[in-house]
Amino acid sequence: MSDTLSKIEKRTAYVLILPAVFLVFSIILFPIFANVWISFKEVGLKDIRIPEPRAKKIVKSIKDNPDQLKVIYKLRNSSLILEIRDVKFQDKLPKNFKPINLDERCRVKSNKIYCEFGNWKAKYKENFQILLQSSDGKQINKKEIKTIKPKLTGKSDNILLNTNFTLKNFKKVFFQNEFFDLLSTTFYYTFFGTVGSIVFGILTAQLVNQKFFGRTFMRSVLLFPYVGPVVALAYTWELLLDPYSGTLNNLLMNFQVIQEPLNLLGQKYLTINFFGFDFKLRLALTTVIIFEIWRYFPLAFLFILARLQAVPKELYEAAEVDGAGPLQKFTNITLPQITAVISILFMIRFIWNFNKFEDIFLLTGGASGTRTLPINVYEQGFTISDIGMGSAVSIVIVALLLIFMFVYFKLIGKRADEN
Amino acid sequence: MKTKSLIYYALISSIFLFSLVSIWKILVMLQGVELKNLNFAIIITLGIAISLLNLLIGEKLNYLIKSTFFALIFTFVDGYIVQVMPIWYNIGIFAILIFYSLKINKYNQEYLASEHSSQIVVFDFLTLFGIVLFSFVILFPFYMMLITSFKTQAALLINPLDFSINFNQDFKELFKSYFVIFDTYKFGRYILISTFVSVGTVIVTLLFAIPAAYAVARLNFFGKNFLSTSILIIYMFPAIVLVIPLYTVFSQLGLRNSVGGLLIVYTATTLPVAIYMLQGYFRSIPKELEEAAIMDKLNWFGIIIKIILPLSIPAISSVALYVFMIAWNEFLFSLMFLDNPNSFTLSRAIQYLSGDAETPRQYLMAGSVVVTIPVLLIFVYFEKYLVSGLTAGSVKG
Structure with missing residues (x-):
């Protein structure tokens, strides 16, 4: 009895989860594996269009003979690279017309014309003609013939499905793509973005954890950058930072903080003289990191605030009795209480910042030294139109990601063992 | 009284005063008033003087009279x-000073003599400073977005610092950018598409996630543990690595440029976190209720509809709002999949607008306001639900 019950339970469970699992599998897991496949191929953006046999129909009357009509089909292979095999053609003829001197590849069967054109090479073109003879001398509307579209079918190789593999893409990724430059920019962006958002998260959480007028309002406001649409916020910042008509530069110049406008998003390096030493600051990258911190510190804030509110008040009261000041309370009570949250946040944000695409893409498009790995995926795949290269970069990202996750779960496991 | 506390108190309070006054001056200047100098040295000196005077006078004067006195000086x-x-500038300064004087009123000589007083002073003022500064830094871009959408190209180029809005002009003139984006750039259509995609994603995600979450939370089946751990790992995989394969497959299937294709992708990417959030909540529902239902010969469909759903309205709302927000704000897939202006979402439409260097910026900002306002309104109104959604679905970046 219980056996059948558990069987029913199992079956029910599978029915319930199957749709979700299927969808996630086909849209998330399948592409990750597909990346591996594509990354070993030489595929361009134009190759992924399936070649199609196409025909443009032109109808012409013949001057000397009003009883005849000429129908011309401009046939072509839409692909510049691939062959189409076994092209079959089919079109409907007007009722009162019969073809004469029909091409030997074709035959007529009850008002329909069927042709077999065989194989078409890449770029294949042909002007195929049919001469039609009216059987009853009636005039025919040429437009009417034109509106009937011929049907063409054919088989072709899908470049994605053949088994030609190459290591070219990976060679390019590692040796021709300024790979280490990309990697260091990505890490720079990820690390400082993560640390910055956590630091500001701690500060703001500490703020909002106190009582003051307008506290709930403040809490909502602090989350605005995180919930706002990235497109709107990025363009607003772009206008704000514009070197000539942007508010920030004009403000700073108005108050004589700077003499020349700074191209915050378009300048790769800014040389800063500091006690006689020249430092080169990566200006655009720094700006992008600041935007990133501005947009994502609310998440850290939310997490840390939730944790702070769970810290028992007695701890602070006891510390006060022991004569601890605010700084000691912070370092001895608050910080130890939030280290666990911070380490989780660090890992999560690190992984997500590592993969961040939209923010940099919208602000700089990857120019002036802000090209990270995700930007490179887009550039390779869609700007340079090399799908194979794009996939290869994606694979590098996935591999690094798996390493991060491995480290993350190791550390989490260790932490769990310690407690 | 300790000297260290005294110095900290005088310095940090006057820096705080300076920042308040400066923010006010910047806001005033943005109304088209000419103002070239923040007078750092003078304001700081005045601040130090007032804070020291405050200590000297102490409680000899009523605090209201004292504050008014400081403010007037x-x-x-x-x-x-x-x-x-303009006179409203001075009124603002006066109000800031009243606020400031009331804040420093609690510091007297005894207070500064107490233990840790220097630290407490620093912490107090940093808190105030932080509140003011963070509010300013966060709200300013939003403020700029809104104001720019009401300006004209010419006015923006003549003086980029003039944020004043002329309310005397015709209603149609004032909202011109909005009329233009709706008439010329078909934003009405994009709003409909964005709404359709976002609401559609919410509905489809819930339809898929609720049964799956119930199964994970309640039923025993082979592979359950594997499934529940892999949910989050899957969620960590970023959209950017999915883009190329999905682009190729969708191109070949003819799903690109279709709202349906976008809906499938959005659903799949939000499903893991939706399942994760819901199963956590379902576990907290007492099992006895379902056992009674099984006695009444309800099948799983009946259990979900009649017992689970009514009890998990808060969790489902959280998930729904969270998913809505993700779908509404999503940009990467809409960039990749849509290149026909007839099927753009709002985000994609704004990006498309900006691609044309000729597009005046006020149109761009009007579009940004249109896409931002719905999420912010929803967020403020349903904050409680959304915050719990954000914390649970935190990993989304």
């Missing part, structure tokens, strides 16, 4: 330095 000195300013 400061307003007059400041008014003398900056010269011709």
